[in-house]
Amino acid sequence: MRWGLRKSTLAVIGLLFALVTAGLLLLSHGILQSRFLDLEEGMARDNLRRGMNSLALTVEDLNTLTKDWAWWDDTSRFARTGYEEYVESNLPPATFQTQKLSLCLIYNVSGGLVWGRYADEDGNLSFAPPEILSFMEPRVLPGGSRFAADGFAGYMVLPDRIFQVACQRILTSNRQGPPAGWLLMGREVSRPFVTRLSETLQLPLTLGREPASTLSLGEDSILASASILDLDGRPALNLSVRTRRDLRQTGEEATLGILLSILCTGLVLAGLTMFFLERQVLARVSSLERQVSSAGGPDHAHVSLDGDDELTSLARSIEGMFRERRENEKFLSQLLDSLRVGVVLVEADTRRVVEVNALARELAGRRREEIVGRPCHGLLCPNEAGMCPILDGGQERGGAFKCQLQLSDGSRMDILKSVARLSLKGKDHLLETFVDISELEKAQQALADSEERYRTLFMNTGTAGMLIEADTRIRLANAEFANLMGFASADQAVGRKWTEFFHPDDVLRMLEYHSMRRKGPGLAPRNYETRVVDRRGEVREVFMTVAVIPGSDMSVASITDITDRKKAERELERQAFHDELTGLPNRQLFQDRLRRAMLASSRAGTQVGLLLLDLDDFKHVNDTLGHSAGDKVLRMAAERFAGVLRHEDTLARLGGDEFAVVVEGLEEGLDPLTRIAGDLLEAMRRPFRVDGNEFYLGASVGIAVHPLDADTAERLVQNADLAMYRAKESGKNTFSLYKRSLNDQAARRLTLEADLRRALAEERLTVFFQPKVDMGRGAVVGMEALVRWREPDGSLRPPAAFIDFAESSGLIVPIDLFVLEAACRQAVRWAEAGFADLTLAVNLSAQHFRRDELPLQVAAVLERTGLPSHSLELEITETALLKNFGAARAAMEHLNGRGVSFALDDFGTGYSSLSYLMSLPLQTIKVDKTFVDRIGETSGRGGALVRTILSMADGLGLSTVAEGVETREQADFLLGVGCRLAQGYHYAPPLPAEEFEKLLRGGPLGGRRS
Secondary structure (H helix, E strand, O other): OOOOOOHHHHHHHHHHHHHHHHHHHHHHHHHHHHHHHHHHHHHHHHHHHHHHHHHHHHHHHHHHHHHHHHHHHHHHHHHHHHHOOOHHHHHOOOHHHHHHOOOOEEEOOOOOOOEEEEOOOOEEEEEEOOOHHHHHHHHHOOOOOOOOOOOEEEEEEOOEEEEEEEEEEEEOOOOOOOOEEEEEEEEEEEEEHHHHHHHHHHOOOOEEEEEEOEEEOOEEEEEEEEEOOOOOOOOEEEEEEEEOOOOHHHHHHHHHHHHHHHHHHHHHHHHHHHHHHHHHHHHHHHHHHHHHHHHOOOOHHHHOOOOOOOOHHHHHHHHHHHHHHHHHHHHHHHHHHHOOOOEEEEEEEEEEEEEEEHHHHHHHHOOOHHOOOOOOOOOOOOOOOOOOOOOOOOOOOOEEEEEEEEEEOOOOOEEEEEEEEEEEOOOOEEEEEEEHHHHHHHHHHHHHHHHHHHHHHOOOOOOOOEEEEEOOOOEEOHHHHHHOOOOHHHHHHOOHHHHHOOOOOHHHHHHHHHHHHHHOOOOOOEEEEEEEEEEOOOEEEEEEEEEEEEOOOOOEEEEOOOOHHHHHHHHHHHHHOEEEEEEEEEEHHHHHHHHHHHHHHHOOOOOEEEEEEEEOHHHHHHHHHOOHHHHHHHHHHHHHHHOOOOOOOOOEEOOOEEEEEEEEEOOOOHHHHHHHHHHHHHHHHOOOOOOOEEEEEEEEEEEEEEEEOOOHHHHHHHHHHHHHHHHOOOOOOOOOEEEHHHHHHHHHHHHHHHHHHHHHHHHOEEEEEEEEOOOOOOOEEEEEEEEEOOOOOOOOOOHHHHHHHHHHOOOOOHHHHHHHHHHHHHHHHHHOOOOOOOOEEEEEEHHHHOOOOOHHHHHHHHHHHHOOOEEEEEEEEHHHHHHOOEEEEEEEHHHOOOOEEEEEEEEEEOOOOHHHHOOOOEEEEEHHHHHHOOOOOOOHHHHHHHHHHHHHHHHOEEEEEOOOOOOOOHHHHHHHHHHHHOOOOOOOOOEEHHHHHHHHHOOOOOOOOO
């Protein structure tokens, strides 16, 4: 049943009115009544609090009165003497009535009662009752169980009566002691006392001993009670206050009046609301409903309402919607007619045509009136009734399918149809769209014939080919491609990506071509060479021809195998640029690389070295052993030369027994070239063994440097050749530099190196010792080991002549180790001879810290020689530390942990850093001779420098040794400024071991007079 808008509105208003009324009732009986109860209970508690506060004030008032009497000179005197005038003048019955006292007791300091009286309700005085005296005795008697030293105030509860009492010590008026006794005043809590208190507070108070609940609700009143404690802290009596419940009755009456007012107002508002809704809404909504029903019909009536409110706007909006719908229907009709596809809408249940567009009517050859409203079978569809392929045959919808259209002349047309199911006004419809494909069918057949011809041509070209999609997948491959890749059939490649068949190093480049080729013509090369990898893993080189098929994203690739041709080209290139006998670059390739190296060095600012080698006396090999043996020697020599060169150096055979070496990237200096020349000559020192014959060959080497010696490759070769012949003229098996000055220098260095190596091998290096002296005692406390080179004739070569060269050539490392071991052995021998407290100092080069073997080498020497580690001191220069600081510190910490000490040699001459010194395990600083020599300067600056060094060393906790002390004045100055140890010619020069031992046995050294 349809209620209608009026009934629904009336029901809603009535329901809302009932809900509001029920809510107000619940609010009044729930929230308001409970609030009234809370307020009444609060008033009851407030009244009880007023009663308790009033009782507390009466106690406080009594305590104040007691203090006034107790702190009075007359009361103090009376407590001590008991004179009668005090009682007569101060404690008559009138005083009790005036102060509303019921009790007054005065005790002396010993707790004895001096005076005590009790006043009854009529004001008659009598002696204090015994129970009161018994109550007070333990509280005022010194040593009593409840003795109160400072007084008290509160309630005294006796079996038959209750008192408010206050007790205070009796003092003088200025409250000074000692106390003369105790004064107790009290008021009996009687019915008149409670009556007076109730009248004062205007509250109905009740005092009793029976316990009562805290809050008790009655019909007309609320009784609030609280306990009062006595002097011992126990509940003594209960105070009760009764409060009338007037607030609840008043609140209920007010609430009822408010509810009645609200109900009346609500009824009036409901009536007014219903009247307004009827005039302004309900009647107009009914009118709007009738107009909308008429507008949806065939008459297309307009929708409008009078006024200027929301309903009027709604009517305008509805009218606009109807107008827009009519325009949309007209537009859709025009749209359907403009489509170049046939459109037919069929009702699914009746099979009748609901709508048809212009192209469908044109293709069928019928008017709209002949089609709309009639069944589609036999009219547009050639199938009979009940034979619809969609509704009756269960054919899938959504996809396009081929069928035929029934024409008006009885013929049929091939069409491509799509069918979709729609719902319109609750009924299922079929939307059929179709196009004429008669000409398309003919074109497709022609295209298929053409494609078959081109496919046959592609598959039989005789060259490997493949058709490639834009996503790199192979769409088609021919038999030649299958043969190239090792497949049994071309179908094995179809569907796979072409990147799988090409070398991984070439794929990235080819993918870039693949992408660029599809962006525009000419962006990628049409022909290029690459490599394929067949299914056996064999790499073959191919020539590619790739083009994009016009009008598509596909490309066709033709692949020609050029592996054999490329091998032949490489072999020809190898034969043209390499020596057939040794496999080395030949003269032509050598000249090309030399020119390239010279151009690169000119750009980089570096040098190029050229070494020409000629085998000495090679002609005798060919003459005596034959050319076959000579070829073997040339191959062996080439292998030896290659073994000592870097990978980036070029070794070439220029012809016969002549070789060349190109060294690139040289910085300034000829040492690298002379070392290479030495290595090449050293490689020739091993004997050659050919066909059972053993013999030695040398080589002569000529060296020239670009750009120092020549600007062109031809001139550089000529100069190197001249230098090579000069080497042959110098006796063969050596090398020669193009410039005589450089040649002489390199020759001297080579000679020095050879002599120094020979001296090491023949043990012609020896160790001298210079004493380290305690200047205060003249005692030798240690020695420094110094190397000397003894010539075969017995003369000594000074260290300055070979130490620097030994450092640059690396020979300093074996020299240092030789000195270390020889000196340690000698120190052990002296210790066995009775000189066990000497410290041996040995110098170490910076090159030791470029290797990790130093700690192990030192430990091995100490173990072999038997020298204790604490007797060894290693001297290191500042330069050595700064060049290899990290490695030096690690090695020093390792050795220092084993007991070896360290001294910083030549301190002050390098780049000293205090932060470095503090982080290193140093024990000694050696003051360099250059500072010691300046001690005698008249300006005093030399002495100041020495003092500064000594002061710094002392601050760092390091000992000091002065080097190069040559005069008594220097020794005296050093000793005077705190330097205890020294060494120098003032005491002794470096001595051989035998002479140093004589020095030890000779006793203290006083030094030589200058």
